Amino acid sequence: MLRFIVRRLLMLIPILFGVSILVFLWIRLLPGSPAEALLGERATPQSIAQIRHQYGLDQPLYIQYWRYLVETVGHLNLGTSIKTFRPVTEELQQRFPATVELAIAAMIFAVSFGVPLGFLAAKKYGSAFDHGSLLASLIGISIPIFFLGLILKYIFSVRLHWLPSIGREDVLAIRSHPTNFYIVDAIINGDPEALWDTIKHLILPAIALGSIPLAIIARITRASVLDVQNEDYVRTARAKGLPPHEVDSRHVLRNAMLPITTIVGLQTGLLLSGAVLTETVFAWPGVGSWLKDAIFDRDYPVLQGGILFLAIVFVFVNLIVDISYAILNPRIRLS
Amino acid sequence: MGFKKLALLAGLATLAILGMVAAASGGTSSKQASNALVFGAAADPVIIDGPLVSDGESLRVVDQIFQGLVGLKPGTTQIVPLLATSWKASRNGLTWTFNLRKGVKFQDNTPFNAASVCFNFNRWFNFPGPLQSDAVTYYWNTVFGGFHHPASGVPGPDKSLYKGCKTKGQNVVQLLLTRRSSSFLGALALTNFGMASPTAIRKYKADAGTVDSNGVFHPQGTFGTQHPIGTGPYMLKTWQVGNKLEIDAFPGYWGKKAKLQRIIFRPIADNAARLQALQSGEIQGYDLVAPQDIQTVKANSNLKILDRPAFNVGYVGINQAKPPMNNLKVRQALAYGLDRASVVSKFYAGRGQVATEFLPPLVQGYAGSKAVPKYPFSPTKAKQLLQSAGLTLPVPIDFWYPTSVSRPYMPDPQRNAEAFAASLEQSGFKVTFHSSPWRPDYVSQVSDGQAQVFLLGWTGDFGDPANFDNVHFGQFNTQFGFKNARLFAMLRTADSETNNAKRVKDYQAAEVYIMKFLPVVPYVHTKPALAFQKNVKGYIPSPVSLEQFSTVFYSS
Numbered sequence: 001m002l003r004f005i006v007r008r009l010l011m012l013i014p015i016l017f018g019v020s021i022l023v024f025l026w027i028r029l030l031p032g033s034p035a036e037a038l039l040g041e042r043a044t045p046q047s048i049a050q051i052r053h054q055y056g057l058d059q060p061l062y063i064q065y066w067r068y069l070v071e072t073v074g075h076l077n078l079g080t081s082i083k084t085f086r087p088v089t090e091e092l093q094q095r096f097p098a099t100v101e102l103a104i105a106a107m108i109f110a111v112s113f114g115v116p117l118g119f120l121a122a123k124k125y126g127s128a129f130d131h132g133s134l135l136a137s138l139i140g141i142s143i144p145i146f147f148l149g150l151i152l153k154y155i156f157s158v159r160l161h162w163l164p165s166i167g168r169e170d171v172l173a174i175r176s177h178p179t180n181f182y183i184v185d186a187i188i189n190g191d192p193e194a195l196w197d198t199i200k201h202l203i204l205p206a207i208a209l210g211s212i213p214l215a216i217i218a219r220i221t222r223a224s225v226l227d228v229q230n231e232d233y234v235r236t237a238r239a240k241g242l243p244p245h246e247v248d249s250r251h252v253l254r255n256a257m258l259p260i261t262t263i264v265g266l267q268t269g270l271l272l273s274g275a276v277l278t279e280t281v282f283a284w285p286g287v288g289s290w291l292k293d294a295i296f297d298r299d300y301p302v303l304q305g306g307i308l309f310l311a312i313v314f315v316f317v318n319l320i321v322d323i324s325y326a327i328l329n330p331r332i333r334l335s
Numbered sequence: 336m337g338f339k340k341l342a343l344l345a346g347l348a349t350l351a352i353l354g355m356v357a358a359a360s361g362g363t364s365s366k367q368a369s370n371a372l373v374f375g376a377a378a379d380p381v382i383i384d385g386p387l388v389s390d391g392e393s394l395r396v397v398d399q400i401f402q403g404l405v406g407l408k409p410g411t412t413q414i415v416p417l418l419a420t421s422w423k424a425s426r427n428g429l430t431w432t433f434n435l436r437k438g439v440k441f442q443d444n445t446p447f448n449a450a451s452v453c454f455n456f457n458r459w460f461n462f463p464g465p466l467q468s469d470a471v472t473y474y475w476n477t478v479f480g481g482f483h484h485p486a487s488g489v490p491g492p493d494k495s496l497y498k499g500c501k502t503k504g505q506n507v508v509q510l511l512l513t514r515r516s517s518s519f520l521g522a523l524a525l526t527n528f529g530m531a532s533p534t535a536i537r538k539y540k541a542d543a544g545t546v547d548s549n550g551v552f553h554p555q556g557t558f559g560t561q562h563p564i565g566t567g568p569y570m571l572k573t574w575q576v577g578n579k580l581e582i583d584a585f586p587g588y589w590g591k592k593a594k595l596q597r598i599i600f601r602p603i604a605d606n607a608a609r610l611q612a613l614q615s616g617e618i619q620g621y622d623l624v625a626p627q628d629i630q631t632v633k634a635n636s637n638l639k640i641l642d643r644p645a646f647n648v649g650y651v652g653i654n655q656a657k658p659p660m661n662n663l664k665v666r667q668a669l670a671y672g673l674d675r676a677s678v679v680s681k682f683y684a685g686r687g688q689v690a691t692e693f694l695p696p697l698v699q700g701y702a703g704s705k706a707v708p709k710y711p712f713s714p715t716k717a718k719q720l721l722q723s724a725g726l727t728l729p730v731p732i733d734f735w736y737p738t739s740v741s742r743p744y745m746p747d748p749q750r751n752a753e754a755f756a757a758s759l760e761q762s763g764f765k766v767t768f769h770s771s772p773w774r775p776d777y778v779s780q781v782s783d784g785q786a787q788v789f790l791l792g793w794t795g796d797f798g799d800p801a802n803f804d805n806v807h808f809g810q811f812n813t814q815f816g817f818k819n820a821r822l823f824a825m826l827r828t829a830d831s832e833t834n835n836a837k838r839v840k841d842y843q844a845a846e847v848y849i850m851k852f853l854p855v856v857p858y859v860h861t862k863p864a865l866a867f868q869k870n871v872k873g874y875i876p877s878p879v880s881l882e883q884f885s886t887v888f889y890s891s
Contacts, residue, residue, distance in 0.1 A: 031771075036779040038470035044782060045813055047469035047476075050488045054468055080553045084381050085544075086576070087553070094576055150607055157615040166612050171373055171579050171599055283603040283612075285577025293378075293604075 001326065008319050012312065019311040020072070020304070024065050027303050030295075033057050034082045037298040055082065055300075068304060078309065079301030081294075088305035091290060096309075097180035098168060099286035102278070103271035105202045106210035111264060114214040118221025119253065125226060133218060140215030149208040149281035156204060163204055166283035170197050205282040209275050213267040220263050224256035231255070257328055265321030272317060273310045371597040372871065372887060375609040375621030379576050379602045384541060384559035385527040386459050387466065389473035389796075391622075391880055394526060396600060398881055399582055400442070401529025401565030404433050404452065405520065409875040409883065410644065412698060412798020414524055418447065418566065419508075428515035428833040429498075435506040439589045441532035442570040449508040453500035454533040456510065460497050463542060464489070474527040477796065477806070478519050515831035517838055521799035526881065535564035568593045568885035577602060584885075593885035594873065613638060613866055620867040620874065626684045626746045632866045639869050645688065645695050645860035646878035648803065649744030649792040651755065652855050656816025657733075657787040659726060666853040668720035669732075669788065670710035672762030675858040677712070678754045682747060683861055690857035692846045693803055697878060700800030700829070700842025707850050717762035729765035735781065735789035740773030743863045744792035752790055784813035792859075798879055800842040801830045808854055815854045822852060 035051035052058045056067060071077055078088040121133040157165035168182055169175065175194055177185045183202075186195035228234060229252050237247045276288040287306060294302035380393035385401050388394060406417035419433035439447040459475050464486030469476050481495025496519060498511040512519070522528065531541070540556025558564075563571055568590065569582040580600040584593035601618060603609045609621040610628050614635065624632065624640065632638045651673060655661045660669075679687040691709055694701045721730050736752035745751055749770070756766040769786070771777045781789050791814075796802050801809075809826045811818050825848060829841035865876055873886040 031776045032779050035470065036776075036782075039473075039778070044469075046488075048779065048782070051468050051470055053488055054465065054486070084379075085554050091576070098577070150611070153608075153611050153615075157617075158611055161615060164617060165615050166603055166608055166617060167578065167601065169578075171601055171617070172368055172371065177575075280605045281608055283601070283605070283608050285602075289604060290577075 001323070005319065005323070008315075008322070012315055015315060016308060016311060020069070020308055021065070023304055023307045024068060025061075027295075027298065027300055028061065028064075030298065032298055034298045034300060037296065038083060072305070072308070078305030081299055081302050083294075083297050083299050083302075088302055088309075091302070092287070092306065092309055094180060095285055095287045095290050097182075098284060099272060099275070099279075099288065101168075101181055101183060102202065102205055102209060102275065102284060102286060103268060105206035106271055106275075106278075107213060107264065107268050109206050109210035110213035110217055110267070114217030115221050115260065117214075118218040118223075119225055119248075119256075121218065121222045122225035122229065123248075130222075133222070137215035137218045140211045140218075143211065145208055145211070145275075145277045146281050148211055149205070149278060152204045152208055153281070164201050165204065168198065168201050168284065169194070173197065205278050205284055208281070209271065209278040213264075213271070216263060216267065217260060220259055221256065224259045225252055228252050228256045254328065258325065261321060261324050261328060265317060265324070269314045269317040272313050368597075369889065370595055371599060372595050372620065372884065373599045373601055373618045374884075375603045375612055375618040376580075376600045377602070377604060377609075377623055380574075380580065380600075382559035383563040383571060383574070384531070385525075385529045386462075386475055387471055387559065388527070392600075392602075394880065395622075395882070396571075396580060396582065397526045397529065397563075398567075399569040399598065399884055400563050400567045400571060401526045401531060402567050403523050403526060403528045403530065404435075405524045407524045407798060407877065407879065407881055409886075410877055412521070412646075412878055414521060414798075417524075418452075418530055422520075424517075424833045428517075428831065429512050431510045431512070431520070432503075433508050433510070435508060436589065437506055439566050440587050441530075441535070441566055442564045442585050442587070443532050443535050444587065445532050445534045447530060447566050448505045449502035450505075451530060451533050452508045453502055454536075455528075455530050456497065456500045458531075458536065458542070459528075460492075460495070463544075465544070466542065474522065474525060474796065477802075478522040478528075515833060517833050517835070518799045518801035518805070518830050521802070522797045524881070525797050525879070529565055529567075531558075532564035535562055538562075568883070569598060572597070582884075591885070594888040595884065598884045598887075610866070613868070616868070619871050620865060622863075622865050622880075624864040624866045625741070626686065626864075628866075629684060629686070629864055632864075637869050639867055641865045641867060641874060641876050642686075643863045643865060643876040643880070644697055644878040645862050646697065646798075647744045647792060647794040647861060647863075648690055648693055648695060648857050649687075649742075649751075649790070649859040649861070650690070650693070650855040650857040652781070652786070652789045652791045652814060653853065654784055654787050654789075654814060654816040655854070656784055656813075659724065659730065660787060661817075662724050663853065664720045664724040665726070665730070666856075667710070668717040668724070668730075668763065669759070670853055670856045671713045671720065672717035672759045672764060673710075673755050673856055673858060674712040674758035675856075677758070678751055679859050681754065682750050683859065686864065687859045687861045690860050691850070693807070693849055693855065693857050694800055694842070694846055695795070695803075695860045695878075698795065698798060698800055698803065699835075699839050700804070700846065702843040702846040704843070704847070706847045710850075710856070712758060714758070714762040717764075721763045728763045729760070730763060731765045731767065732759070733769055733787040734759075734766045735769045735771075735777070735786035737773040737777035737790065738770050740777075742792055743794060743861050744859055745790060748790050755790075782814050784816055786814070789814075795879060800845075801826075804842065804845055804849065805830050808849060817854060819852060819854075822848060822854075 033052060035048040039047055056064060080087050117133050121130045124130050153165040156163040179185055182198040186198055234251050237251050276292045279286045279289040291306050376392050378392045380396050381388050381390055383396050385397045402417050404419040405414050408415045418436050420436050422433045424431050441447055461483045462472055466472055467482050467486050467489045479495055479497040481490040481492055483492050485491040496512050496516055498513045501509040536558055539558035539562040541558035543556050544554040568585055568588045570585045572581040572583045574580040582598050584596050606625045612618045613621055629640055632640050653660050653666055659665045675689050679689045692702055692707055734756055736748045759766050805826045808822055810823055825845045829838055829845055832838035832841055870890045872890050873888050
């Protein structure tokens with residue numbers, strides 16, 4: 001196991017090198033540059049040339065890449081935003097916890113509803129419940145997140161005034177955030193009011209963001225349970241007279257969990273790389289909306305630093321998924 | 336686990352969520368403190384340091400904390416005293432003497448005086464290289480231009496309008512210019528030129544920083560992020576990027592104290608999200624209301640719309656470097672062929688007025704006279720003009736418009752372009768469309784002179800005609816591709832005139848000439864909208880968005 005982890009961590013080096021080249025080239029292949037993006041309709045050929053010169057964008061690409069590499073690897077510095085002058089690491093410290101908190105909440109929602117839904121659909125295969133759940137999951141996958149977000153907000157915030165529609169906490173509250181994980185901060189500070197306030201702010205964005213993973217998980221669970229429950233060992237267990245709930249929990253669900261774990265891992269990795277639409281609709285200060293703005297602003301340091309960081313996160317999440325295989329099914333040898 | 340147990344579990348989970356939602360009921364989302372106002376901003380400020388920003392969201396905060404020597408009468412572009420009580424230009428127009436207000440203190444309790452004025456001007460003139468680009472110090476570059484120690488490619492002191500600053504005792508200061516200019520006085524009303532505490536600038540290292548190998552500036556100080564100190568009615572309390580920025584009333588403010596103790600700016604990028612936050616009561620106001628949302632706000636008895644006076648112009652740009660646009664008759668035909676009245680009435684939800692001149696009506700220098708050619712929609716006249724120019728109909732033109740953008744002066748550029756194309760095709764033109772995303776492609780292509788006929792516009796930076804006319808037509812500009820010595824000279828003379836009455840006449844003459852020469856065809860001035868809760872009073876929209884929250888209060 002340890003060997004496997006070390007090997008995967010070492011693989012990070014070529015992966016990150018490749019990602020850095022891809023991101024570097026990709027953003028420079030986009031038309032325009034920070035100069036035009038920053039100046040907008042006030043851009044003149046002179047001011048564009050001046051800014052391109054200032055940031056060395058008039059240099060050959062290999063020189064620009066070398067400078068970027070020296071800055072990132074040599075000085076262990078992800079860079080500073082051209083637009084805001086704020087260091088990328090400082091922005092990540094602020095924003096990544098928001099994204100993690102939202103991603104976890106969305107996955108808790110998706111798993112706690114998706115797995116039972118898929119399992120029940122499989123157990124009631126061909127029934128109205130099965131068809132209904134298939135239809136619901138189809139709708140879950142098809143409905144645009146921003147639309148769902150707006151509808152949820154309209155019902156629960158605008159009409160009912162039950163839940164907040166924007167942000168991570170009550171704007172009038174004055175609280176300290178030592179970790180920037182607001183739930184953790186509320187627990188550390190022993191502040192139940194802050195904890196409840198944070199949870200309330202999480203509910204709607206988590207439902208909106210979790211709707212697609214929920215639908216996917218439900219469908220995968222259904223298919224996986226259908227496969228497993230017809231296996232010989234399940235029939236054997238039933239024939240031996242094991243109570244149905246034990247057959248389901250020990251033999252069906254546990255074996256069906258492998259593909260579900262894969263999909264949960266992949267979805268979590270995706271959610272951790274930022275949920276642009278959800279973050280935008282709910283004014284959630286995460287990495288997704290931050291990177292989206294950076295694309296429009298052609299803020300090269302933010303894009304390069306931010307995406308590199310997310311690549312690392314993605315690799316780690318996948319590593320955790322691989323390790324979890326071994327825990328779920330000891331027959332799998334990671335080495 | 337049996338079906339029933341799982342069903343029970345799922346049911347319990349649903350109940351738990353519904354329970355939480357129900358328990359959250361009780362108006363948590365519509366809390367409104369009596370002494371605080373939450374305002375929905377479209378983004379975080381870049382930095383709270385006036386000379387280093389040009390975006391509206393930064394300036395909205397800067398406007399509350401800093402003040403300039405002169406200000407604007409609320410809701411107008413009329414210059415009024417602020418930190419200076421009076422001012423006078425020398426006969427040659429090169430020395431401007433300002434008498435300063437006495438008893439004014441910065442928010443760090445240091446005194447405001449003549450020395451602090453000179454300190455600020457010299458700070459701007461001496462900005463280090465990384466801060467000299469248009470992207471950072473746009474307003475200094477636009478109004479004064481030139482730095483004491485210019486970086487490569489940046490104009491130096493010989494090109495700067497600013498020559499120096501002299502103190503005459505504690506309360507009199509003289510600004511020395513290298514040439515006559517009057518437009519700078521209007522620009523001084525912008526809080527980009529607001530006075531900052533010299534002590535705070537030094538203490539919090541406002542301009543200190545290093546430049547990395549990629550040319551990016553890494554600031555070391557905290558002046559613009561944690562300690563922006565000015566003389567305004569509010570002072571910064573906290574700024575949590577992405578979450579909120581809070582300002583508190585400054586107890587030592589020299590003028591009328593702020594009516595609300597705290598203003599909170601909350602970044603909400605999405606238009607629909609800002610609207611919903613207003614409807615739910617989480618914010619009490621927001622700017623940049625989308626045209627399609629105005630009716631929704633108006634229909635809600637708890638909300639209201641405030642109009643910001645029109646201070647922009649939407650125009651069809653013409654590049655005379657691309658024949659046959661160098662022919663005046665073709666440009667006139669284009670003007671007659673654009674059905675401007677129809678576009679404005681159909682696509683601006685009653686918030687636009689047809690532009691007959693480049694300047695908006697409230698800017699001094701607007702001619703508004705019969706001498707201004709009007710070009711009402713006339714396909715017949717357009718065709719006659721094209722034929723008299725010796726061209727065969729239809730005359731092909733390339734018409735450019737941007738995508739992925741909505742500006743106050745063109746909420747939906749594609750619709751405008753299509754409508755204009757239809758009227759031009761009736762008028763003897765054959766239109767070929769070109770489009771690209773606004774940021775950064777379109778802007779770059781147009782400013783490079785690639786577009787022959789294009790949609791663009793301008794929102795004024797400050798209330799002076801030079802900021803419209805001279806910026807666009809005061810010198811050769813690749814996007815318009817003409818060199819008209821007469822127009823350049825007219826605008827130069829008008830800008831340098833220090834007698835305001837004469838200056839206004841000069842600009843009025845220039846306006847008439849512009850509409851005869853037709854470097855562009857202006858077609859609309861629009862009123863942007865702000866939305867508020869109905870009980871919010873005292874907010875006065877400004878044409879240049881220089882709006883004070885210190886006068887805002889709640890009606891009982």
